[in-house]
Amino acid sequence: MGLAHAPGGTWVAYAVIAVMLAVAAIASRLVLRELA
Amino acid sequence: MSEQTPSLPSMEALHSACAGVRPETSTPPETERAAHAEQPSGRLRRLRAGASRIPRAALMCALLAVLNAACWSVITPPFQAPDEPSHFAYAQLLAETGRLPDNDAGDVSEEEEEVVHALHQPQVEWHPEVGTISSPASLRELHEELTLPLVRAGPGGAGVATSEPPLYYALETIPYKLASSGSLLDSLEAMRLLSALMAGLTAFFAFLFVREIMPARPWAWTVAGLGAALTPMLGFTSGAVTPDAMLSAVCAALFYCLARAFARGLTHRRAVAIGAVTAIGFLTKLNFIGLAPGVMLGLVVLAFRGVRERPSAGRSRRAFGPMAIAVVVALSPVAVYVASNALNHHPLFGILSRSTVSSAARGSLLPELEYIWQFYLPRLPGMTSYLPGISVLRELWFARIVGLYGWLDTTFAPWVYNLALIPAGLILLLALRTLLARRAAVRRHLSELAVYLLMATGLLLLIAADSYTGRSTEGPGYIQPRYLLPLLPLAVAVLATGARGAGKRLGPAAGALIVTLFLAQDVFSQLLVVSRFYG
Numbered sequence: 226m227g228l229a230h231a232p233g234g235t236w237v238a239y240a241v242i243a244v245m246l247a248v249a250a251i252a253s254r255l256v257l258r259e260l261a
Numbered sequence: 262m263s264e265q266t267p268s269l270p271s272m273e274a275l276h277s278a279c280a281g282v283r284p285e286t287s288t289p290p291e292t293e294r295a296a297h298a299e300q301p302s303g304r305l306r307r308l309r310a311g312a313s314r315i316p317r318a319a320l321m322c323a324l325l326a327v328l329n330a331a332c333w334s335v336i337t338p339p340f341q342a343p344d345e346p347s348h349f350a351y352a353q354l355l356a357e358t359g360r361l362p363d364n365d366a367g368d369v370s371e372e373e374e375e376v377v378h379a380l381h382q383p384q385v386e387w388h389p390e391v392g393t394i395s396s397p398a399s400l401r402e403l404h405e406e407l408t409l410p411l412v413r414a415g416p417g418g419a420g421v422a423t424s425e426p427p428l429y430y431a432l433e434t435i436p437y438k439l440a441s442s443g444s445l446l447d448s449l450e451a452m453r454l455l456s457a458l459m460a461g462l463t464a465f466f467a468f469l470f471v472r473e474i475m476p477a478r479p480w481a482w483t484v485a486g487l488g489a490a491l492t493p494m495l496g497f498t499s500g501a502v503t504p505d506a507m508l509s510a511v512c513a514a515l516f517y518c519l520a521r522a523f524a525r526g527l528t529h530r531r532a533v534a535i536g537a538v539t540a541i542g543f544l545t546k547l548n549f550i551g552l553a554p555g556v557m558l559g560l561v562v563l564a565f566r567g568v569r570e571r572p573s574a575g576r577s578r579r580a581f582g583p584m585a586i587a588v589v590v591a592l593s594p595v596a597v598y599v600a601s602n603a604l605n606h607h608p609l610f611g612i613l614s615r616s617t618v619s620s621a622a623r624g625s626l627l628p629e630l631e632y633i634w635q636f637y638l639p640r641l642p643g644m645t646s647y648l649p650g651i652s653v654l655r656e657l658w659f660a661r662i663v664g665l666y667g668w669l670d671t672t673f674a675p676w677v678y679n680l681a682l683i684p685a686g687l688i689l690l691l692a693l694r695t696l697l698a699r700r701a702a703v704r705r706h707l708s709e710l711a712v713y714l715l716m717a718t719g720l721l722l723l724i725a726a727d728s729y730t731g732r733s734t735e736g737p738g739y740i741q742p743r744y745l746l747p748l749l750p751l752a753v754a755v756l757a758t759g760a761r762g763a764g765k766r767l768g769p770a771a772g773a774l775i776v777t778l779f780l781a782q783d784v785f786s787q788l789l790v791v792s793r794f795y796g
Contacts, residue, residue, distance in 0.1 A: 248780075251325055252490075255321050258318075260484070
């Protein structure tokens with residue numbers, strides 16, 4: 226994923242994983258706060 | 262819900278305009294000068310007050326949509342989203358020369374041509390068995406191309422994007438310029454991130470739209486906002502350089518403004534907001550024309566409502582005045598465009614004039630109507646078959662909405678689409694249950710629903726008619742869910758209605774389940790794209 230991209234290097238894959246984990250965490254928190 | 266939130270000027274401005282934020286009292290004459298001196302702080306106070314009325318959940322949904330689209334922008338290889346090379350060429354031409362493209366040939370800049378070649382883009386596009394470049398030799402070649410001083414100003418071609426209005430591309434010149442000290446791939450990523458910001462606006466306004474139409478169920482707003490933010494098609498589209506990203510945001514804002522006006526009346530401020538958003542829509546993408554008849558009907562309905570609800574003296578002027586303002590503001594870019602074409606002796610409506618002429622030259626309208634019908638619905642007896650042996654609604658539209666990425670070449674295994682029919686069917690049944698249970702409320706809002714329906718139908722007709730023109734070369738290639746993204750607020754309203762159908766006690770749980778399903782679909786879609794291009 227870090228190949229042939231502007232942000233190059235293997236760290237990009239870890240960054241995407243971290244951001245998606247944050248997305249899942251924020252979405253879960255929002256669901257628990259607003260829908261519980 | 263209404264906590265103090267960070268300042269978001271553009272969101273606040275539109276939110277305040279639609280909300281009709283006004284000074285609390287009129288200023289007495291003797292204090293006018295003093296008040297005038299305090300105007301900036303007063304305006305700031307009103308903006309802050311407007312911002313404090315924005316639910317924090319709406320901002321969180323916007324943030325999630327931006328982060329999600331940003332991930333998609335990194336995952337999707339350069340130029341492996343539909344028509345991205347053309348859209349990039351348009352923006353680059355505008356940024357480098359200040360000119361709009363003047364031909365739809367593929368003659369882009371030397372820089373883009375060389376980088377596309379080095380990326381092996383044509384070999385990867387439409388070939389799911391071919392991943393993106395990864396060998397050291399290919400990467401070395403790409404690196405060499407990126408460091409060469411290649412010409413950035415194209416000769417004037419932008420492929421399929423040539424006929425599109427310039428607003429989105431004009432905005433994209435900002436990140437292009439900001440990143441222009443780097444390579445083309447740096448500019449492309451910066452431009453993709455601007456599209457990702459637009460995904461945030463889409464989710465934000467989808468949230469507010471559902472808040473207007475379902476004011477009594479705050480949890481349903483969150484279901485809708487999260488549903489929009491986590492829709493993988495929104496993330497994929499807004500993670501690329503394409504005006505569809507901006508059109509989604511503009512249409513979401515338009516649905517919100519209309520819903521607000523239907524709920525609270527068409528004031529001058531709301532009329533200006535509706536007109537301005539409609540004008541922006543015209544300047545964003547030609548597909549917006551499909552929604553315009555619905556917007557005009559909405560303004561007429563709102564004006565007649567105003568006549569009915571206001572006191573008799575001068576009521577017509579007061580009711581139709583805002584409508585006239587909205588129409589004038591909305592049509593101003595069209596008027597400027599027509600006038601400029603008339604002065605330059607070009608066809609008055611540009612590409613639309615040519616389409617109308619070629620449509621008239623085709624003769625009978627019946628085959629086109631038959632095609633448009635079959636573009637969405639099962640063929641009726643006696644109709645010529647245009648898409649034989651295939652269920653267009655289930656196998657093309659539904660399956661592609663569930664998951665179709667890259668250049669329409671990245672799909673899930675067939676069982677995934679069959680499995681997806683179950684939750685989709687359940688949500689639709691539950692939504693139907695809600696509508697039946699609340700049919701009195703539905704009847705009260707029939708005119709408003711008719712406006713949304715006409716907006717949706719107009720867009721669907723436009724896409725199908727366009728597909729009819731290009732059917733010999735594209736086939737079912739026009740069946741792309743990204744074209745339906747302007748209707749995302751309506752789709753997430755159906756999600757929220759479905760969750761409500763589970764009942765007062767189970768509704769929020771059903772909503773949480775729907776959000777979880779969307780999150781799972783989004784994550785698995787990203788993994789699908791990763792495995793297709795990098796596996």
